[in-house]
Amino acid sequence: MTASDPVQVPREHIVAGNWKMVGSRSANATLLAGFGGMDRGSATVVLCPPATYLGDVARAIDGSGIALGAQDCSAHDSGAYTGEIAARMLADVGCAFTIVGHSERRAMHGEGDALVATKAVRAIAAGLRPIVCVGETPEEHDAGQAFDVVERQLAAVLDALAGDAAGARTIVVAYEPVWAIGTGKTATPEQAQEVHARIRAQLVAAELASVPVLYGGSVKPDNASALFAQPDIDGGLVGGASLKAADFAAICRAAG
Ligand code: PEP
Numbered sequence: 614m615t616a617s618d619p620v621q622v623p624r625e626h627i628v629a630g631n632w633k634m635v636g637s638r639s640a641n642a643t644l645l646a647g648f649g650g651m652d653r654g655s656a657t658v659v660l661c662p663p664a665t666y667l668g669d670v671a672r673a674i675d676g677s678g679i680a681l682g683a684q685d686c687s688a689h690d691s692g693a694y695t696g697e698i699a700a701r702m703l704a705d706v707g708c709a710f711t712i713v714g715h716s717e718r719r720a721m722h723g724e725g726d727a728l729v730a731t732k733a734v735r736a737i738a739a740g741l742r743p744i745v746c747v748g749e750t751p752e753e754h755d756a757g758q759a760f761d762v763v764e765r766q767l768a769a770v771l772d773a774l775a776g777d778a779a780g781a782r783t784i785v786v787a788y789e790p791v792w793a794i795g796t797g798k799t800a801t802p803e804q805a806q807e808v809h810a811r812i813r814a815q816l817v818a819a820e821l822a823s824v825p826v827l828y829g830g831s832v833k834p835d836n837a838s839a840l841f842a843q844p845d846i847d848g849g850l851v852g853g854a855s856l857k858a859a860d861f862a863a864i865c866r867a868a869g
Contacts, residue, residue: 630855647858682710726769793830
């Protein structure tokens with residue numbers, strides 16, 4: 614079976630907003646008030662604020678159909694891990710998703726494939742859906758290693774979940790070429806689709822054909838439709854544009 618196999622399993626469309634370490638209680642309230650009143654289409658929408666604001670955002674989106682996500686979770690369940698937040702704590706305050714393996718954590722906090730895989734396992738054990746980020750650095754991109762890097766990063770997570778087929782089916786993959794994150798340089802829809810097709814093939818081989826694969830990297834209202842029209846792109850992981858209510862709503866509408 615290949616990524617372009619005509620026997621396609623329906624896949625959920627998802628747009629997740631990663632607020633990163635930006636915001637304040639008042640700025641968040643303004644953003645949510647604006648976004649809450651806008652048409653956001655029918656895709657699943659996930660908001661990932663900084664951990665300190667999860668409770669506020671949970672209350673603000675209660676009953677709206679918008680899901681809450683964290684930006685990271687600990688690889689540990691409980692104990693003497695100062696500053697860490699367990700996946701089960703995130704679930705306890707209303708999260709349904711958590712990002713794991715974002716390139717900023719891989720690059721700035723030394724997170725490797727094994728740690729990211731452990732975080733994904735912890736997230737699933739806590740009832741969260743991990744949004745597993747994969748993507749090549751600019752150097753890896755220039756060296757033509759994108760496929761190999763992405764395949765290796767995803768394989769680490771799939772291998773860790775090999776004994777848990779039901780859990781593995783809950784993951785979301787986000788392909789985020791590091792050279793396109795926060796830079797304004799977006800992969801062209803064709804460039805992104807090429808990598809997404811490889812990810813799709815890897816998922817299909819692991820009997821995970823229904824897992825959504827999001828694109829991330831300078832997604833904006835003016836490029837979202839073309840990206841999301843690609844056959845193997847099921848939505849987006851959005852940084853900067855998720856902080857602008859009208860832009861984020863337009864991106865959500867473009868996904869479904
Ligand atoms: C991200 O934070 O995952 C991201 C893709 O950021 P941006 O949309 O700003 O490039």
